[in-house]
Amino acid sequence: xxxxxxxxxxxxxxxxxxxxxxxxxxxxxxxxxxxxxxxxxxxxxxxxxxxxxxxxxxxxxxxxxxxxxxxxxxxxxxxxxxxxxxxxxxxxxxxxxxxxxxxxxxxxxxxxxxxxxxxxxxxxxxxxxxxxxxxxxxxxxxxxxxxxxxxxxxxxxxxxxxxxxxxxxxxxxxxxxxxxxxxxxx
Amino acid sequence: xxxxxxxxxxxxxxxxxxxxxxxxxxxxxxxxxxxxxxxxxxxxxxxxxxxxxxxxxxxxxxxxxxxxxxxxxxxxxxxxxxxxxxxxxxxxxxxxxxxxxxxxxxxxxxxxxxxxxxxxxxxxxxxxxxxxxxxxxxxxxxxxxxxxxxxxxxxxxxxxxxxxxxxxxxxxxxxxxxxxxxxxxx
DNA sequence: GACAACATGTAATAGGTTACATGATTTA
DNA sequence: TAAATCATGTAACCTATTACATGTTGTC
Numbered sequence: 045x046x047x048x049x050x051x052x053x054x055x056x057x058x059x060x061x062x063x064x065x066x067x068x069x070x071x072x073x074x075x076x077x078x079x080x081x082x083x084x085x086x087x088x089x090x091x092x093x094x095x096x097x098x099x100x101x102x103x104x105x106x107x108x109x110x111x112x113x114x115x116x117x118x119x120x121x122x123x124x125x126x127x128x129x130x131x132x133x134x135x136x137x138x139x140x141x142x143x144x145x146x147x148x149x150x151x152x153x154x155x156x157x158x159x160x161x162x163x164x165x166x167x168x169x170x171x172x173x174x175x176x177x178x179x180x181x182x183x184x185x186x187x188x189x190x191x192x193x194x195x196x197x198x199x200x201x202x203x204x205x206x207x208x209x210x211x212x213x214x215x216x217x218x219x220x221x222x223x224x225x226x227x228x229x230x
Numbered sequence: 231x232x233x234x235x236x237x238x239x240x241x242x243x244x245x246x247x248x249x250x251x252x253x254x255x256x257x258x259x260x261x262x263x264x265x266x267x268x269x270x271x272x273x274x275x276x277x278x279x280x281x282x283x284x285x286x287x288x289x290x291x292x293x294x295x296x297x298x299x300x301x302x303x304x305x306x307x308x309x310x311x312x313x314x315x316x317x318x319x320x321x322x323x324x325x326x327x328x329x330x331x332x333x334x335x336x337x338x339x340x341x342x343x344x345x346x347x348x349x350x351x352x353x354x355x356x357x358x359x360x361x362x363x364x365x366x367x368x369x370x371x372x373x374x375x376x377x378x379x380x381x382x383x384x385x386x387x388x389x390x391x392x393x394x395x396x397x398x399x400x401x402x403x404x405x406x407x408x409x410x411x412x413x414x415x416x
Numbered sequence: 417g418a419c420a421a422c423a424t425g426t427a428a429t430a431g432g433t434t435a436c437a438t439g440a441t442t443t444a
Numbered sequence: 445t446a447a448a449t450c451a452t453g454t455a456a457c458c459t460a461t462t463a464c465a466t467g468t469t470g471t472c
Contacts, residue, residue: 077324232458
């Protein structure tokens with residue numbers, strides 16, 4: 045699934061500017077997709093050209109005008125069709141796992157830093173997911189049942205990942221330290 | 231990290247042909263990286279041109295000759311340097327999560343199929359990881375401590391993912407079924 | 417007789433990332 | 445006064461995917 049389709053998806057939840065969509069990617073989508081301005085803005089231009097979204101300019105006082113995009117009926121239809129046709133793939137691209145796989149070629153100090161950095165990242169992800177759950181549990185921005193399922197699934201998976209690293213980190217470092225030659229202690 | 235660097239990594243574990251490297255990606259690396267022939271063969275050609283690997287042709291009886299690649303000292307050094315400089319990122323790109331997020335726009339039957347397909351995929355992944363663990367626990371192809379850590383981490387994470395889906399699947403489908411309008415029952 | 421596995425490669429295309437370019441307002 | 449947030453966009457580059465192209469051997 046490409047960024048264009050994902051932008052249509054965001055717009056099913058309400059009109060938004062490119063900047064708003066980027067924030068949506070950072071908050072709600074961050075645990076399963078990444079996209080930067082460099083892909084979002086061209087995507088919106090292209091979608092407008094194709095008639096799947098419309099663009100209105102909202103001038104703001106003391107500020108550059110925002111371009112607010114809205115889904116057209118054709119856009120909604122295209123998104124729904126695309127959704128139904130999308131196979132449920134789930135791919136991981138992880139330099140972290142690469143580093144673990146070749147850790148015997150890495151100084152112990154670097155391995156320790158790698159584990160700590162990963163632990164920091166994943167802790168941030170857990171907080172973000174919990175924030176989404178809490179914010180949307182009561183009030184106005186209710187989650188659909190499947191969205192609740194989605195966030196909880198991400199949460200249990202991420203926590204399992206974090207807990208394994210946290211509880212086996214020390215043992216791994218000790219094992220590697222005793223096994224590796226002198227030059228790698230640095 | 232690009233495919234070229236990963237090919238160097240595979241070659242630190244012994245000489246191999248492009249075909250061998252592809253198999254390695256499918257078996258050992260499949261849970262954190264994907265690569266096809268279309269990226270592996272050009273990568274090997276380029277690495278040869280750069281002097282990071284050498285290529286010898288091994289003619290086989292009644293069969294097309296294999297091109298076996300070997301790491302040069304420069305290649306090993308380049309890989310180790312690249313390894314130390316690589317930040318431990320871990321990204322997920324998941325159409326499965328996208329489908330969950332927009333499940334309210336999907337027919338229930340399709341959602342059911344999506345969950346089942348995902349469950350099938352993840353079960354295959356678990357089997358593959360368990361195979362790696364078992365094959366390499368005793369005998370000659372021993373895993374390094376960090377590789378054991380790597381596979382076990384992938385295993386606990388993947389199992390947590392699978393178990394959540396398996397135990398909440400039915401409840402989700404029921405909830406969605408009662409909530410969705412008539413036209414989506416199909 | 418068909419299909420899977422072995423074995424290598426190219427070319428066109430799609431797709432995204434990074435860096436560049438700009439500038440106002442709000443918060444610490 | 446420095447940094448973060450708001451706000452949009454382009455261009456060059458890099459990388460990978462897909463489809464194409466070919467042929468043998470072993471297995472069901």
